Amino acid sequence: MTEQATSLWGARFSSGPSPELAALSRSNPSFFRLSPEDIAGSRAHARELARADVLTADELARMLQTLDMIAADVAAGREKPKASDEDLHTFHERLLVERLGPLGGKLRAGRSRNDQTANNTRLYLRRTARRLAKLILTVQDALAAQAMSHVETVMPGFTHLQPAQPVSLGHHLMAHAQSLSRDIGRFIDWDRRFDRSPLGAAALAGSAFARDTESSSRDLGYGRPCENSIDAVASRDVVSEFLFVTAMLGVNLSRLSEEICIWASRQFAWVKLHDSYSTGSSIMPQKKNPDIAELTRGMSGTMIGNLVGMLATLKAMPLAYNRDLAEDKRALFETIDLLDLILPAFAGMVATMTFDTERMAADAPRGFTLATEVADWLVRQGVPFSHAHEISGATVRYCEERGMELDGLTEADLPKIDAALTAEVLEVIDPARALAERFGQGGTAPVRVREQIAAFTEICKVQWAWAEQGLSGIALTPLAGAAA
CATH class of the missing domain: 1.20.200.10 (Fumarase/aspartase (Central domain))
Known part of the structure; x- marks a missing residue:
């Protein structure tokens, strides 16, 4: 005896789908991972049908019990889709009808x-x-x-993938x-x-038939129905x-x-x-x-x-x-x-x-990453930043021409670059000091980084709490053999 395939449509057609159409229309096997969600929706819809007097109280109880059994059997791999199951919905209706007879076909009323x-x-x-x-x-x-x-830990920060400032x-x-x-x-x-x-x-x-969608939406863990x-x-x-x-x-x-x-x-x-x-x-x-x-x-x-x-x-x-x-x-x-x-x-x-x-600390001052410290020091001496920028740039050029970094400067080099540079500027050519100077909110100063991490940890706690929240009505066990 040939097994009759379950179909959710077709009565108005004079013939079934061609093999080519059937192959094209059949769901990808990965789509069956939505089985827990589809069963959850079926439970909620069954309750809607009971509220609409399409299902009696006894029929609803039998329907819900059978849906629970199907969910367990699918999750355990005891029930699997057949080649004749066009999609997940066909698969589940076939199982319902096999177990409940005509009652299994009632669930389709009022939904698509x-x-x-x-x-x-x-x-x-x-x-x-x-x-x-x-x-x-x-x-x-x-x-x-x-x-x-x-x-x-000091490292060189980058912009344009070029050394910029220590961070x-x-x-x-x-x-x-x-x-x-x-x-x-x-x-x-x-x-x-x-x-x-x-x-x-x-x-x-x-x-x-589904007229109390506020209730069905709550059954599924939603705040409300779509508008x-x-x-x-x-x-x-x-x-x-x-x-x-x-x-x-x-x-x-x-x-x-x-x-x-x-x-x-x-x-x-x-x-x-x-x-x-x-x-x-x-x-x-x-x-x-x-x-x-x-x-x-x-x-x-x-x-x-x-x-x-x-x-x-x-x-x-x-x-x-x-x-x-x-x-x-x-x-x-x-x-x-x-x-x-x-x-x-x-x-x-x-x-x-x-x-x-x-190694990171050694690389931190390489590429003249402390040039901004020189300019900032000049600003504190009363030099306008536009001029301080020029002096700092001239300092970099002086070092480049002699094949050295800023930390190679000596007190004797400074007057050759600009009269505004004094021996005190050599003290700011230090990566750790450069970090400490960036103490504004969100800056790279260690004290601010510790504050940032502490605040971030609190945000993570809130995010963990949200992620741990379950959604009512959904059995979280995925379809056996499919990715979760």
Whole structure:
């Protein structure tokens, strides 16, 4: 006997879909990871149908119990999609009908795959945003710990990749940590903006049965329903904005990756990567490569591409739902899976880096990074900065012509440069002193860096608290065999 495939449509058609159409229309296997969210939406919709007297109290109880059993069986791998299951919704309805008979078919009343998929995606992303935030926080914690160990470590700061002024290594590392903190802040803002339930929007016009969407939205952990049923199913700015946050995160990680690659090079030799977070060469035995940093830098380009691709998909799409929107999950899942690989490895790499602080300190004054100190000292002597800048520049030229750095100056050299320079200026040609002078809020003075790290730690506590918040109604166990 031939098994009858479950279908959610087709009665008005004289024939089934061609094999080519069926192959094109079938969901990518990765899409089935949304099973927990789809089951959660089904529970909420079943309660709506009971409130609308479509389901009796006994039918509701049987429906909810069966949905719970299906969720457990899918999570454990006891139930898996078949080739005949067009998508996740077909898969779940097949299981319901197999177990409940005609009662299983009642659940489809008053809903559409349009609002189901919009709800599934939104719930999944709200859960994922919190999970990714935890992974980012491990990177932030590693950066903050390294920064605290190197508050007074002096290094040359750069602009245009040229030596600029001495800075604290701790201060430099915290600049990267601050960028990542804003990425988590963007996730929090995103979550607040999209704390709206699409369930009940049905195909586009709303549902004849789902009339208490305030209750169903609370069941799913939302603050309220979406304000407009067309917007609920047709808009994917929830996806585009999420992809922007992840692309920005990728860019921020890539910038730090680039610096780690530079710092770990033999030419700089400022940082040593732990053997467990490095790789070697198949032909050159001496090599120790910063692969985590390089892979992160490369994968950030994929994340940017996924954002751009999603925007291109949306740009000329009319309201309301169009099948093009299914492409959102390809972009999302690839980006999320990349971050699940990158972030734990990145956190381990940062936590285990060791710095050659003596070499960094020796390099700190190289390239005339203390020239600004000379100009500032002249200003304190009453010289207008425009003139002080000229004198300091002349000092650099004097040193360059003689093949030395500023710390090679002697008292005898000063009058040859400018009469305004006295022996006292030699005291300011000191990287540690230069750091201490930058004591304004947000500056690189060690006292300010310690304050910055303390304040940052408090922000991290708030972000951890947000990330730990669960969303009611969602079983967090993913589909067996699929990425979480």
